[in-house]
Amino acid sequence: MIRVAMATITPEHDHLGSAVSRLGSEAAFTVFGRARALQAIGRDIIHFEIGEPDFDTPPHIKAAGKAAIDANFTHYAPNPGLMEFRELIADYATRFRGLRVPFFAENVVVAPGAKPIIWNLLTALLDPGDEMVYAEPAYPTYAAAAEYLRAVPVPVPLRESRKFSIDLDELTAKVTPRTKVLIINSPSNPTGGVLTRDDLAAIADLAEKFPRFVVITDEIYSRNIYGERFESFAQFEHLRDRTIVVDGFSKAYAMTGWRLGYCLAPPAIARAATLLANNTYACVSTFIQKAGMAALSGPDEPVVEMNEIFRKRRDVLVAGLNELPNVSCLVPDGAFYAFPNISKITRDDQRLGSYLLEEAGVGLLGGSCFGAAGAGYLRISYASTIETLEEALRRMRVALPKYSD
């Protein structure tokens, strides 16, 4: 059985440094590997484990990438990104979030995905012993980076009874003078929960009381929203000097494999992230940045259409999950994950996840892969056709009653 919950790697070689032993791993990729291995021996596997849109990248973006290679945009780029791309990102971020105080190119650092920019930002911000507060269940990279840096991850549990939105009293209780970073992620991976404007305003009030911490707002799912409109923490403009927005192209534009993301940070923090870029990935491939420019300046319809399809899938999946015996699932307001409660079946969500993969050919993740607060849940990425979702539900209906711990 694959058990990957925030697991650390035991150094298997005498020469490995100790820091790597503190690194957790993102379970999605581990389970994806196992699911692919089963497929390779002829098993019919449904992939709900990995968080990537199943759509093809929109044609105008692909065309721009190809044209850029032909036009020889194949050389190094400046560490923080091409100036015209950074200007475009700053403009898009300002418009999309409806901000009165604009972002500028000096705020933008481009990276090969949101993940490395999160890593580099935490590297720039956290000293050993600093506390990093975040809502859990959470994207595993946050805690992995903090552990690696010998900072202290401080999770605040998200509760289903509150629609997986953060309890401000619990959050306040976890913030101390040692808190250096507060990470929020709305819409959330893995719960699909969305923070309201009031939630964000309360977090902003807390930030005013504790001037030492920086807010990293991971808005990678900002285009995957099913409610009224996306609310960004960046709207609290009086906190702009302590706010870092993380976003990217993977989820909105179905560009996961292109590896393209960015942050918008106060200039001094952007410069530190640029220094880390200089020392790690150096820069993002120039033709990929050109494709990103086409994504931001081209037609927005593909993004809206993909999101509308996700909404229909969400409705089919969540209704189907709620019909399964001993399973209940809230309707998520964002991202493309369902987070059903399976605690009436077992507390060992990862074992159940493995069972569903091995026995029913349905690859998904145990909620505890996203931290202890995720125990008793499964995470299902519904980036699949409605027919596939219905087939998975059928398989689960057969397999779940046969499960025993």
Ligand SMILES: Cc1ncc(COP(=O)(O)O)c(C=O)c1O
């Ligand atoms: C919450 C969250 N942040 C960041 C990322 C990183 O996305 P990427 O590195 O593909 O831009 C992901 C990907 O799954 C995510 O779920």
